[in-house]
Amino acid sequence: MINKNSPIPIYFQLVEQIKGCIETGELQPGDALPPEREYAEKYKISRMTVRQAFTQLVNEGYLYRLQGKGTFVAERKIEQPLQGLTSFTEDMKARGMEPGSELIHFEIVPASNQVATQLSISEYAPVYEIKRIRLADGVPMALETNYISANLVKGLTEQIVMQSLYAYIEGHLNLKIDYASQTIESSIASQNEAKLLKINKGSPVMLIQRSTFLKDGTPVEFVKSVYRADRYKFMIQMKR
Numbered sequence: 001m002i003n004k005n006s007p008i009p010i011y012f013q014l015v016e017q018i019k020g021c022i023e024t025g026e027l028q029p030g031d032a033l034p035p036e037r038e039y040a041e042k043y044k045i046s047r048m049t050v051r052q053a054f055t056q057l058v059n060e061g062y063l064y065r066l067q068g069k070g071t072f073v074a075e076r077k078i079e080q081p082l083q084g085l086t087s088f089t090e091d092m093k094a095r096g097m098e099p100g101s102e103l104i105h106f107e108i109v110p111a112s113n114q115v116a117t118q119l120s121i122s123e124y125a126p127v128y129e130i131k132r133i134r135l136a137d138g139v140p141m142a143l144e145t146n147y148i149s150a151n152l153v154k155g156l157t158e159q160i161v162m163q164s165l166y167a168y169i170e171g172h173l174n175l176k177i178d179y180a181s182q183t184i185e186s187s188i189a190s191q192n193e194a195k196l197l198k199i200n201k202g203s204p205v206m207l208i209q210r211s212t213f214l215k216d217g218t219p220v221e222f223v224k225s226v227y228r229a230d231r232y233k234f235m236i237q238m239k240r
């Protein structure tokens with residue numbers, strides 16, 4: 001219900017109401033929203049106000065627009081806890097989703113200056129450069145580029161990286177992954193990233209860089225990832 005006498009802006013009341021319908025499941029992912037005109041008539045408010053509410057919900061990732069087709073309810077975002085050093089495969093399995101990878105690139109290359117510094121190896125030492133699209137139930141979630149010292153993580157193959165890298169490092173090589181440091185920045189998808197992630201060029205993404213270490217401090221991977229901002233959000237619990 002919209003209360004025109006409330007100090008709360010009308011567009012915001014509509015935002016909250018539509019969010020409520022999404023949260024209760026009354027509106028499901030993929031559902032088309034009634035046209036702006038219908039909302040405007042139903043609540044006797046202006047179409048501009050309805051548009052403002054829709055735009056806010058699009059910006060927050062609750063809705064998406066398709067040119068000429070209308071406005072639809074977006075998939076719920078995956079809420080990824082930032083505590084705990086887990087792999088993509090583990091994360092997806094824990095949610096009951098099917099992890100998958102599409103291998104874009106797999107090559108041993110000489111370490112660049114940046115990669116060598118991150119991995120504490122000498123420049124030009126051999127590193128695996130692995131680029132994978134990470135899929136959840138077949139849907140692209142992230143584009144990940146890993147750099148791994150070929151002298152430390154021996155015997156990697158395309159077949160192995162189509163599965164879980166962490167499972168191979170720990171289960172097969174018996175190296176214990178211990179800690180990581182990670183940064184998260186906002187960015188927008190380049191043309192190539194957008195194509196691979198099946199989103200529009202310029203869509204918001206999160207750029208994540210992770211350096212992962214063994215117990216004795218040896219860097220085991222340096223990873224640059226591009227996560228879809230429309231499908232992911234990060235969560236951390238804090239205490240004071």
Ligand code: 16G
Pocket residue numbers: 086087088089090144146163164165166167208210221223225
């Ligand atoms: C996660 C990690 C990535 C790691 C991968 C291993 C982030 C941002 N990145 O995607 O660093 O290489 O898991 O996954 O969380 P895998 O064992 O399924 O190959």
